[in-house]
Amino acid sequence: QVQLVESGGGLVQAGGSLRLSCAASGRTFSESTMGWFRQAPGKEREFVAVIKWTGGRTHYVDSVKGRFTISRDNAKNTVYLQMNSLKPEDTAVYYCAAALRILGRYGDSTEYDYWGQGTQVTVSS
Numbered sequence: 001q002v003q004l005v006e007s008g009g010g011l012v013q014a015g016g017s018l019r020l021s022c023a024a025s026g027r028t029f030s031e032s033t034m035g036w037f038r039q040a041p042g043k044e045r046e047f048v049a050v051i052k053w054t055g056g057r058t059h060y061v062d063s064v065k066g067r068f069t070i071s072r073d074n075a076k077n078t079v080y081l082q083m084n085s086l087k088p089e090d091t092a093v094y095y096c097a098a099a100l101r102i103l104g105r106y107g108d109s110t111e112y113d114y115w116g117q118g119t120q121v122t123v124s125s
Contacts, residue, residue, distance in 0.1 A: 002026035002114045004096045009119030012086055016123070020081040022096030022116055029053045033103040034079045035112060036070060038092035038121075047107035048094070049081060059106060064090075086123045093118040 008020040022034070035050040049060045049070040058070050069082040079096060097112035105111050 002098060002100075004098055004114055004116035006094065006096050006116040006119040009094060009121045011122045011124065014086060014088055014123055014125050016086050017082070017084045018086065018121060020083065020094055020096075020119060020121075022079040022081075024077045024079065024096075024098060027100075029077060029098065029100075031101060033099040033101065033106055033112075034070075034072065035097045035099070035106060036079075036081045037095045037097060037109055038090075039095070039118075040092040043092075045095070045109050046092075047109070050103070050106040051079060052102060061107075083121070086121075088123045088125045091121060091123050093120050 003025045005023045012018055032053045036048040037045050038048050039045040047061055051058045051070045051072055067085045072079045095118045096116040098114045099112045103111050
C-alpha cells in the first residue's frame with residue numbers, strides 16, 4: 001500500500017520560506033512521477049511542480065518559477081518543495097501526489113495514482 005505523508009506547512013510572513021516534505025512508502029519509486037499541487041479556498045486544485053524520480057527532470061507552474069524548487073532524496077524516498085519569497089497568494093493546502101509511471105500530462109491531477117493528506121501553508125501580508 002503506497003502512502004504519502006506531507007509535513008512542513010505552517011504560517012509564515014510574506015517574503016519568508018518554508019520547506020515541505022513528502023515521505024513516500026509502500027514500493028519503489030524509480031519509474032514514478034512525483035508532483036506537488038495546491039488548493040486555495042474556493043479554487044480548483046492547481047499544479048505547482050513535478051519531478052521525475054529517475055533523472056530528476058523538473059517542471060513548474062509559471063507563478064512559482066524562480067521561487068520554488070522541487071527535489072528528491074532517493075535514499076529517504078522523500079520529495080521536497082523548497083518555497084522561498086512566499087506571497088499571500090501562495091496560501092493553500094499543498095498536496096503531494098505520485099504516479100507510478102512517467103507522465104507526459106504531469107499538470108493533470110487525474111493522472112496521479114496516490115495523494116497525501118495535505119499540509120496547510122498560510123502566508124500573511
